[in-house]
Structure formats: C-alpha cells, structure tokens
Amino acid sequence: MKAAIRQYSGNIPVTIVNVNTISECVVRRRSGGGSLTEAVPLRIVQGELHNGCFTEKIPFTGFHDLVMKLDALLDHLAFPQRDTALRSFGKNGIRRYHQMKEDLLPRLEQPWNERVMQEGWGSCATFSVHVYARQSSSWQGTVRWLEAKEERKFRSVLELSYLLESALDLGPENQTSV
Secondary structure (H helix, E strand, O other), X not given: OOOOOOOEEOOEEOEEEEEXXXXXXXXXXXXXXXXXXXXXXXXXXXXXXXXXXXXXXXXXXXXXXXXXXXXXXXXXXXXXXXXXXXOOOOHHHHHHHHHHHHHHHHHHOOOOOHHHHHOOOOOOEEEEEEEEXXXXXXXXXXXXXXXXXXXXXXXXXXXXXXXXXXHHHOOHHHOOOO
C-alpha cells in the first residue's frame, strides 16, 4: 500500500480518481432500415472518486458518470464556481442533475477522514485532478497520473477525458508518457 496523499491547491483539496476496472465490450446495432449490423467497441471504466473534504468515496461507472458526479461535488464545494448556468432541452435534464446531487449529499456532508485516503490506489490507475476554473461551460485544471508521476494541464472536460483514456491505453510495458 502506498503512503496516504493529502494534496491541496490553495485551500481546496484535489480530487483523487481511482480507476479499478476497465471492461471492454462490443455493442451491435442495425444501421438504417437494412439488415447491415455495425459493431461499435465500447470501454467502460469503473472506480471511485474522493476529495479531502469528505469521508465517503463516490463510486462511478463510465466517464460520463465520473464527470457528472465530480461536477456535483464542485457545485457542493462552490469552488471553482461555474461561470454559466446549467442549460437543457427541458426541465427534466436539470431536474435529473439536481436529483443526482441530492443523492450524493449524505456522502458529502461528513468531514475529512484520513482513513479514506489510506485505503489504497486504483487497481488500474490513479489520478489527482485539480479543477481550478469552470469557464465556458467546461473545466480547466491539471491532472496528475500518480503511478507514472506525470502531470498535464487540460482546457476542457473533453481534453481531460482524452488524457485519462490515453493513460488507460498504456500497459505497464510502455508507460513512458501520456
């Protein structure tokens, strides 16, 4: 087990993202009205995220779930504050987001507990994510891949997801840089 990490940037602890499993599957769908079937490869990551302000780890399944839960966590911390309001095609989209935030709140209400960080790193990869701004309906910050001891800046959530994906694509035999 590696030593506990308690990283801060200013007064806000960074969020640790543990990726524990990576599942690969193929989704088949029919294209158009014909009988032609298309196979689409799909990768699903599972893990947990935790922030030094809270005792509970928050499980996630897939990058979308990770982003939504991390965004809810940032809203709860009110740091960094978003510079644009949430938008959707109807009230249900925003209502669903607020419901997810309410489901997370019991986990987010408890104070820091050192035990959470001592329970180890992710089985596949561990990242330290610091979001220092939420501008233009996206995030800006830094991500550190802890096993490889490499850090990159990201200018959007999309770029963050590419960085995480690229680290997960590298096996132990070719982990030199992202």
